[in-house]
Amino acid sequence: MHTTGKKMKGSEIFFECLRREHVDYIFGYPGGALLKVYETLHDVKDIKHILVRHEQGAAHMAEGYARATGKPGVVLVTSGPGATNTVTGISNAHMDSSPLVVFTGQVPSSLIGNDAFQEADIVGITRPITKHNFLIKDIKELAITIRKAFFLATQGRPGPVLVDLPKDVMNSECVFHWPENIEIRGFKPTVKGHENQIKKAAKMIAKAKRPLLYVGGGVIASGASDALRKLAIEQNIPVTMTLQGLGAFPGNHPLSMGMLGMHGTFWANQAVNQCDLLISVGARFDDRVTGKIDTFATHAYKIHNDIDPTNIDKNIKVNLPVVGDSRHFLEEVVRELPEKSEDRQPWLDDIEKWRKECPLVFSVDETSLKTELVIDEASKQTGGDAVVVTDVGQHQMWTAQYFKFINPRSIITSGGLGTMGYGLPAALGAAFGIHDKPVILFCGDGGFMMNIQELVTAVYYKLPVKIFLINNSFLGMVRQWQELFHEEKYTFTDLEKSNPDFVRVAEAFGVKALKATNPAEAKTAIAEALAYNDGPILVDFKVVKKDMVFPMVPAGASISEMLLERLNPKTMV
Amino acid sequence: MKHIISVLVENKFGTLNRVAAMFSARGFNLESISIGETEDNEISRMTIITRGDDHIISQILKQLNRLVDTLKVVDLTHKPHVSRELLLITLNLGKQTQQQIFSLIDVFKGKVVDIKQKSITIEVVGSPDKIDTTIDMFRPLGIKEIARSGTVAMNRGEA
Numbered sequence: 001m002h003t004t005g006k007k008m009k010g011s012e013i014f015f016e017c018l019r020r021e022h023v024d025y026i027f028g029y030p031g032g033a034l035l036k037v038y039e040t041l042h043d044v045k046d047i048k049h050i051l052v053r054h055e056q057g058a059a060h061m062a063e064g065y066a067r068a069t070g071k072p073g074v075v076l077v078t079s080g081p082g083a084t085n086t087v088t089g090i091s092n093a094h095m096d097s098s099p100l101v102v103f104t105g106q107v108p109s110s111l112i113g114n115d116a117f118q119e120a121d122i123v124g125i126t127r128p129i130t131k132h133n134f135l136i137k138d139i140k141e142l143a144i145t146i147r148k149a150f151f152l153a154t155q156g157r158p159g160p161v162l163v164d165l166p167k168d169v170m171n172s173e174c175v176f177h178w179p180e181n182i183e184i185r186g187f188k189p190t191v192k193g194h195e196n197q198i199k200k201a202a203k204m205i206a207k208a209k210r211p212l213l214y215v216g217g218g219v220i221a222s223g224a225s226d227a228l229r230k231l232a233i234e235q236n237i238p239v240t241m242t243l244q245g246l247g248a249f250p251g252n253h254p255l256s257m258g259m260l261g262m263h264g265t266f267w268a269n270q271a272v273n274q275c276d277l278l279i280s281v282g283a284r285f286d287d288r289v290t291g292k293i294d295t296f297a298t299h300a301y302k303i304h305n306d307i308d309p310t311n312i313d314k315n316i317k318v319n320l321p322v323v324g325d326s327r328h329f330l331e332e333v334v335r336e337l338p339e340k341s342e343d344r345q346p347w348l349d350d351i352e353k354w355r356k357e358c359p360l361v362f363s364v365d366e367t368s369l370k371t372e373l374v375i376d377e378a379s380k381q382t383g384g385d386a387v388v389v390t391d392v393g394q395h396q397m398w399t400a401q402y403f404k405f406i407n408p409r410s411i412i413t414s415g416g417l418g419t420m421g422y423g424l425p426a427a428l429g430a431a432f433g434i435h436d437k438p439v440i441l442f443c444g445d446g447g448f449m450m451n452i453q454e455l456v457t458a459v460y461y462k463l464p465v466k467i468f469l470i471n472n473s474f475l476g477m478v479r480q481w482q483e484l485f486h487e488e489k490y491t492f493t494d495l496e497k498s499n500p501d502f503v504r505v506a507e508a509f510g511v512k513a514l515k516a517t518n519p520a521e522a523k524t525a526i527a528e529a530l531a532y533n534d535g536p537i538l539v540d541f542k543v544v545k546k547d548m549v550f551p552m553v554p555a556g557a558s559i560s561e562m563l564l565e566r567l568n569p570k571t572m573v
Numbered sequence: 574m575k576h577i578i579s580v581l582v583e584n585k586f587g588t589l590n591r592v593a594a595m596f597s598a599r600g601f602n603l604e605s606i607s608i609g610e611t612e613d614n615e616i617s618r619m620t621i622i623t624r625g626d627d628h629i630i631s632q633i634l635k636q637l638n639r640l641v642d643t644l645k646v647v648d649l650t651h652k653p654h655v656s657r658e659l660l661l662i663t664l665n666l667g668k669q670t671q672q673q674i675f676s677l678i679d680v681f682k683g684k685v686v687d688i689k690q691k692s693i694t695i696e697v698v699g700s701p702d703k704i705d706t707t708i709d710m711f712r713p714l715g716i717k718e719i720a721r722s723g724t725v726a727m728n729r730g731e732a
Binding site: 124127152185309310312314 | 583587598640642
């Protein structure tokens with residue numbers, strides 16, 4: 001369609017811009033300030049609008065879609081409460097570097113600042129939690145601003161961008177012009193790492209006896225998994241991943257060490273402490289990874305590649321920073337490396353020893369059910385080839401430990417912000433983008449209630465999401481800390497008396513629902529859920545109430561001081 | 574230690590807020606901030622006075638650079654630069670202090686900008702250190718009100 005040079009309404013320009021940005025889905029909810037936009041949407045057929053039931057759901061859904069597909073997620077909500085309801089979702093995307101473009105309706109320009117009905121200063125509110133945001137004051141700025149918003153959200157370190165659309169702007173008219181090429185003079189991310197730094201990194205890698213790759217979400221965002229695989233396998237370097245980095249390297253490969261940090265594997269944390277070279281790629285030395293800073297990887301020369309310069313030396317002082325895209329970094333390092341490097345077998349033998357010393361294991365008892373078993377079983381039944389979404393808490397950490405992720409973009413989880421209620425909408429978003437493999441949600445009973453309204457969305461759009469409800473009738477992770485560090489005072493974490501019957505709730509929404517209370521039932525239910533593709537299915541896994549996630553590094557402790565098991569076994573139920 | 578940072582930013586609404594909010598969100602010290610248009614009316618210059626060790630200052634510079642509306646960030650502290658601040662100070666005017674006030678105005682090359690029966694307002698321009706000293710010297714003479722502009726600074730031109 002030839003639209004350049006045509007006089008168009010703001011609302012028409014809006015959809016024309018989305019079309020040109022190749023937007024397939026908008027996750028939204030209508031309202032007063034957006035009436036004109038929704039009027040125009042009535043006749044838009046090539047962009048699908050997904051109606052959510054709460055704007056927070058829209059933001060998480062868009063993020064789930066973005067993380068599963070690598071494309072930016074698009075949100076459309078009305079002014080005031082519609083906009084403020086997206087704040088948690090925006091903040092989540094900001095912490096986890098997910099590309100999101102959030103469009104908020106706004107009261108007419110002439111009323112801004114007058115405390116008008118459904119007015120909120122959403123640009124002011126979201127300034128610290130967006131990569132950038134805009135208020136459009138003139139329709140002539142509309143197209144270029146939308147172009148900039150998508151550019152900013154997806155280039156460099158991805159993140160959320162918000163565009164506030166006053167009602168009068170969407171109602172007025174102007175000649176449409178699409179700026180194919182744009183330049184934002186204050187935004188020029190360094191994509192190519194410094195050549196000499198990369199050469200030096202390759203030299204350090206070649207001569208390291210005990211090197212360790214510590215990789216994060218940046219590897220996935222930049223599409224660097226193949227390059228990572230090449231580097232690790234050719235050079236025989238073990239790989240440990242952050243929560244967001246899982247799947248960057250296949251979890252079933254002998255060089256994979258799983259996750260590191262607070263609930264990471266014993267052998268990964270041991271390796272961090274013993275390595276002579278730590279190669280950090282697209283990770284940010286988060287406190288959940290490092291534990292006590294002063295004792296983190298003290299023997300190691302540290303290389304840090306990240307596209308965001310603010311991540312360098314923020315938490316951990318490194319020896320060799322390489323600012324730039326992770327894929328470029330890894331590909332260049334591989335190119336620079338000699339074919340023959342140091343013999344790493346003794347190092348890999350050490351790691352194998354630690355792996356055997358403290359393996360990830362859980363006990364199985366035929367009459368009760370453990371979360372670890374549910375996750376392990378789902379991993380086995382899918383062969384790891386699934387998109388797994390989690391909520392936040394114990395089940396999230398067990399997912400990281402026991403699900404063997406083999407592909408990038410196969411774990412979608414709220415890492416930075418730790419948003420309970422993220423899981424269900426994010427899983428739906430992923431299901432809109434991914435059709436060739438199952439989308440599995442692991443969600444606790446606490447977090448499930450926080451956005452349960454989105455079950456309607458799942459049913460209405462017949463999304464074949466496998467909702468595996470990990471139901472221990474407790475806020476499990478908080479309970480774990482209460483047991484370990486707060487004198488077993490389980491203040492307001494026991495939900496037993498207040499939780500609904502989730503099977504009946506699901507059925508009332510029109511979701512097929514099953515229940516499992518022991519390992520045999522769990523295995524059958526997982527198989528049934530994986531085979532069911534006629535819409536969403538929920539399995540209420542009644543798991544033991546007081547299970548704990550181990551190993552665990554207590555907050556602020558050194559990662560060498562891992563708790564490997566419960567100190568007082570009698571509290572186990 | 575104290576650092577003086579010059580930042581060129583897009584002359585748009587909200588830019589000052591973005592910078593100030595970044596400082597407060599990350600717990601950085603913000604001693605003074607001043608902003609005004611440059612020779613190009615699309616660009617403003619901000620002068621920021623802050624304190625911190627090397628690690629903090631380096632984070633401040635990087636975080637400033639990360640903001641989309643910032644165009645150039647320079648730490649002037651260890652570079653040749655000129656910095657000036659404007660002080661407006663109102664003093665009680667009395668028979669005993671009058672003489673001293675006028676001699677201090679002379680010493681600090683101040684200018685009388687307003688004078689009434691019982692009060693006098695003086696303008697002093699200088700480096701932030703000079704402004705501090707000026708205030709210290711005037712303090713015993715009965716200060717009624719003070720307004721400081723915050724520091725503005727530029728690097729020195731090439732020879």
